Amino acid sequence: MPFHLRKHCLSILLIAGVHVSLAAADSNAKGRDAGKIYAELCANCHGAKLEGGKGGGLVGRAWKHGSDDASMARSIRGGIAESGMPGFAKSVNDAEAAALVTFIRETATRKVDPTPKTDLPLPKGTQHSEEHDYRIETVAEGLDVPWSFTFLPDGRMLVTERAGRLRVIENGVLRAEMIGGLPPLVVKDEAGLMSVVAHPDFAHNHWVYLSFSDPGDDDTAMTKIVRARLQDWELVEPETIFSIPKENYQKGHVLFGSRLVFVGEYLFFSVGVRGLEEKVTVDAQNLAIANGKIHRVFHDGKIPPDNPFVGRPDAYPSIWSYGVRNPQGLAYDSSRQKLWETEHGPRGGDELNLVKRGANYGWPVVTHGMNYDGTPISEKTEAPGLESPVIHWTPSIAVSEIEFYSGDKFSKWKHQLFLGSLAGQKFLRLAVDESGVTHTEEIFKNHGRVRDIKTGPDGMIYVALECIGKLGKIVRIVPAVP
Ligand code: HEC
Structure with a gap:
């Protein structure tokens, strides 16, 4: 099938029946x-x-x-x-x-509010927030950009280091041994080993899912997803869940997306637009290209027949929604059965979106952001037929992972959204109801770039922090009074 047909010089896009001119693709309108x-x-x-x-x-x-x-x-x-x-x-x-x-x-x-040049030591003792008092405990230190982590049913944690290592935390100790059998990957700028998620039925099948930057020819790379069974310290029986033909890989080591979330019998994952940060393309609008999309597959990578673009010869069948830039946050709210996404804008225009089947989130036709050189990307921040973000941040906070708290240690936080940021080094709580986000609270900031957030099996909130100029750590938020 002729996937990945490139369309150059696309200055007018036909979306939902309306013509939208795209400033960035047309030098005269720039x-x-x-x-x-x-x-x-x-x-x-x-x-x-x-x-x-x-x-x-x-x-x-x-x-x-x-x-x-x-x-x-x-x-x-x-x-x-x-x-x-x-x-x-x-x-x-x-x-x-x-x-x-x-x-x-x-x-x-x-x-x-200048972007902090460094991170501050963790606060000691009881911390106060609007709804709960808490303490921050260190779980593990010495991790090189801990990008994500997952809990195994036996109590261990798996942690990815972006530099290309899969580590184990066992009984509160970061083990020195590395898990072997990782696929080859590119480590440069934002490229490297990213998400790790254990299959919901890991206890029986031992599947571990990984997303990473797969090397192509001529310094190109692309987001790829594999699963493999964890056998002692080795990943075995690898299977590809998502990849695209190598000839469609792009240069640049940024904009990979790469979050993975299981929802029932499906696996959702995010793929960034790829390419060079300063060169805006319309790939996210092109259904024949996998970049700049949220995808949905079965656990084995097969395509669900009721995906929105299945059967269209010009569309990637795994696409669930499109028009996204660099989605580094993906979380499912099981209490309201909704999928949420965050994405980095360019300069300005970071977004929190509710992910709907088949919907177009507008990048780069509409955006609150601008080019890195200060020139506008689009004169429009919204347009008919394009989904608007629930919240956007201008200037950018470099929004990263999100998590709906599902534990029982913080009763008032149940089913609320926790959100992290990289450059902004923020850890935020967003109260959410059917209408959207009703309130935002900054729980803490300046303790590192927040890479991942998960509710632990113990009901505590675990957070991966990339620290500046030194190795990062995983911390856990626990009630002030146990
Ligand atoms: C000749 C002087 C002058 C120039 C040049 C000028 N401004 Fe202003 N601007 C003012 C004054 C005076 C006010 C205050 C108006 C008021 O308070 O009612 C103002 C108000 C504003 C406001 C609204 C502030 C508010 O409180 O709502 C904005 C925004 C603004 N200017 C942006 C700009 C930008 C952007 C430019 C350049 C394209 C610009 N201005 C050029 C004099 C100027």
């Missing part, structure tokens, strides 16, 4: 660098560093004319009558106004 526009048109009144002048500062300001993206863009293009704020409709187009809004928000946040 706006100018927001930082340069700011310096040229805005700095004289608002200050070179947004600190203010006759126009007042744009940092830490209580917005008088509306704080949402659309209102701010309106202030910029329309001006504010009789206040001294000129309208820039003639010199700044819609895309550029949207990029200026992102630029202002991003610069402002960087000043107020």
Whole structure:
């Protein structure tokens, strides 16, 4: 089947019957660098560093004319009558106004809340949060970018180190021995060994599922998923669950996605857009390409016949939903039977999404983010037929794994969503109901880049932390009073 048909120069996409123009794919529509526009048109009144002048500062300001993206863009293009704020409709187009809004928000946040250069030691003793007091205990230290972990029914934990090692934590000790039989993989930038998940019936079948960066020719790579049986310290009988033809692998060592989640008889997994971070492609919109998608297969990798695009000659049959960028978080809420996803935006535009069958999440046709060089990606943040995020973060916090707490040690946290971030080093609690996210609380921050979160069989919340400039660790959140 002619999968992975590449379409170049795709400047107009037909989505849900509407034509949507894609700024990034059409150089004529591409706006100018927001930082340069700011310096040229805005700095004289608002200050070179947004600190203010006759126009007042744009940092830490209580917005008088509306704080949402659309209102701010309106202030910029329309001006504010009789206040001294000129309208820039003639010199700044819609895309550029949207990029200026992102630029202002991003610069402002960087000043107020700079990305921490390091992580702080874990706090000692009882910590307080809105609903529960807790303590943070160290489970294991000395892990090189612990990307994910899983619990085995015998009490052991398996942990991936991105550098390409599968480790065992047994009776609270990180074992020095490594599990053998891993597939060959690329380790560079974000590439390496990523998710590990034990099969729900591991006790009987010993299946361990792994996602990783598979090397292709000429320095290319792609997300691949295998399963193998764990026999003592060795993975045996490997089977491929997901891979694409090597000729379709792309250069770049970023944007792999790579989360795995079992839901009933299915395995869901996320695949990032791949390629180079600074070069936006429309692959996520193309159903003939596996990149930039959430997929659904049976546990053995076979295609469920009721997948949304099965039977279409131009579509990858494992696709469940599409139009995502770099989905590094995937979690199933068993209490409400809903699948959730998080994805990294470029600069700005990190998203939390509810994953629906066959739905299009819009990357890069709609986004709250901008290019790394400050130019706009799209003038639109939403469009008919495209799913909007439940929440988005601009500037980015580098949103990573999510987990619905399913234990019984923290009664008020049951079925709430816990969310981690990398650059932002945040560990957040999101109260969720049928309508979406009703409340957000920062439980802790600056203790490392949060790579993975899982409810343990003991009801505690386990968190993998990548520490900066040193080895990472796994910690567990336990009730303050046992
Ligand atoms: C000639 C001076 C001047 C220039 C140039 C200027 N501004 Fe303003 N701007 C102002 C003043 C004065 C206000 C305050 C209006 C008020 O408080 O009612 C303002 C208000 C704003 C606001 C709304 C603030 C709020 O509280 O809602 C935004 C956003 C803004 N400016 C962005 C920009 C951007 C972006 C540019 C460049 C494209 C720019 N301004 C250029 C003078 C200027």
